[in-house]
Amino acid sequence: MLPPSSPGARPSMSRPRALFALLCLCAGACNPELGLAIGPDASSSSLDCEEPEIPASGDAGIGDAGIDDGGVPGAHPVVIVSIDGLRADAVALAPADTIISLACRGAYSMDAQTILPSTTLPAHASMVSGYTAEQHGLLHDYMKADCYIEVPTVFGLAEEAGLRAVIVVGKQKLVQLAPPGTCDEFLWISAGDAAVVDAAIGAIEDGFDILFVHLPEVDYAGHTSGWMSVEYLAQVRAADGEVARLVAALPAGTTVIVTADHGGHGTKHSEGTAEDRTIPWIIAGPGVRQGTEIGAEVSVMDTAATAAFALGFALEPDAVGRPVDEAFAP
Numbered sequence: 001m002l003p004p005s006s007p008g009a010r011p012s013m014s015r016p017r018a019l020f021a022l023l024c025l026c027a028g029a030c031n032p033e034l035g036l037a038i039g040p041d042a043s044s045s046s047l048d049c050e051e052p053e054i055p056a057s058g059d060a061g062i063g064d065a066g067i068d069d070g071g072v073p074g075a076h077p078v079v080i081v082s083i084d085g086l087r088a089d090a091v092a093l094a095p096a097d098t099i100i101s102l103a104c105r106g107a108y109s110m111d112a113q114t115i116l117p118s119t120t121l122p123a124h125a126s127m128v129s130g131y132t133a134e135q136h137g138l139l140h141d142y143m144k145a146d147c148y149i150e151v152p153t154v155f156g157l158a159e160e161a162g163l164r165a166v167i168v169v170g171k172q173k174l175v176q177l178a179p180p181g182t183c184d185e186f187l188w189i190s191a192g193d194a195a196v197v198d199a200a201i202g203a204i205e206d207g208f209d210i211l212f213v214h215l216p217e218v219d220y221a222g223h224t225s226g227w228m229s230v231e232y233l234a235q236v237r238a239a240d241g242e243v244a245r246l247v248a249a250l251p252a253g254t255t256v257i258v259t260a261d262h263g264g265h266g267t268k269h270s271e272g273t274a275e276d277r278t279i280p281w282i283i284a285g286p287g288v289r290q291g292t293e294i295g296a297e298v299s300v301m302d303t304a305a306t307a308a309f310a311l312g313f314a315l316e317p318d319a320v321g322r323p324v325d326e327a328f329a330p
């Protein structure tokens, strides 16, 4: 067990005001009658968000094809969408209507935490493996030829289980998450979020059991214009639109997880501040509770474990990530 101060250890958590803002937005997004005239001061709203009326499907631009809200985990395809650099509180502020709607139709934490270092390659390695940075060994954050993650990933485990794993990323360095033989298809798309989603939609048509989709442009906007700047929030809305397009293309019964590798502050994210580490974590799909705020601590490492659970297998016992049980109906 790691000491609390160690990188990768689960941090203690507090509930940010942004969570309440999201809850209020949830009620609006899921109830068109309520309207959605809620801005950055949404935390002052007095909407009762504890018992939102949630439609079965098809709202806020999400196609009916993507998510079947019934059924149980296992034997269903899973998509992990990582929006690079998406701060949790940006979801409500942008607002990212599709992501909010997914949260309302599923379970979510707006207080999930990424690992240290809060940088792209190490955090994604933890996201897709369930291991700490010390365990997975990818502590650098740049392209390094012939260097690969040293622990099993959810993709490799899926392959061993006879499942089809497909990875579509917007940054070349993420190839280090996919050692040869651990996925059926790896696509590096350098032309931005829309091109990544175009490629992912093509991959969906070929079939998959687990699909990883990485959208790079929110992070670029943070580095260029600053996290939470007008430009950054506009990019969050654009990425949200790409998520809508992706979800609409998914087969019924798909479990969707939307999260991020890190947040950011100023024009950086590597210092491990609360703004750097706090990320959204949202899941919707078969057997997932609807409109549920996850009370338990959620780590980026839990992404791999939860995806594995939804697919019907488990990570290795030494992985730190755990399935987010609270997200699923008993």
Ligand SMILES: [Zn+2]
Binding pocket: 084, 085, 119, 120, 121, 219, 261, 262
């Ligand atoms: Zn990143």
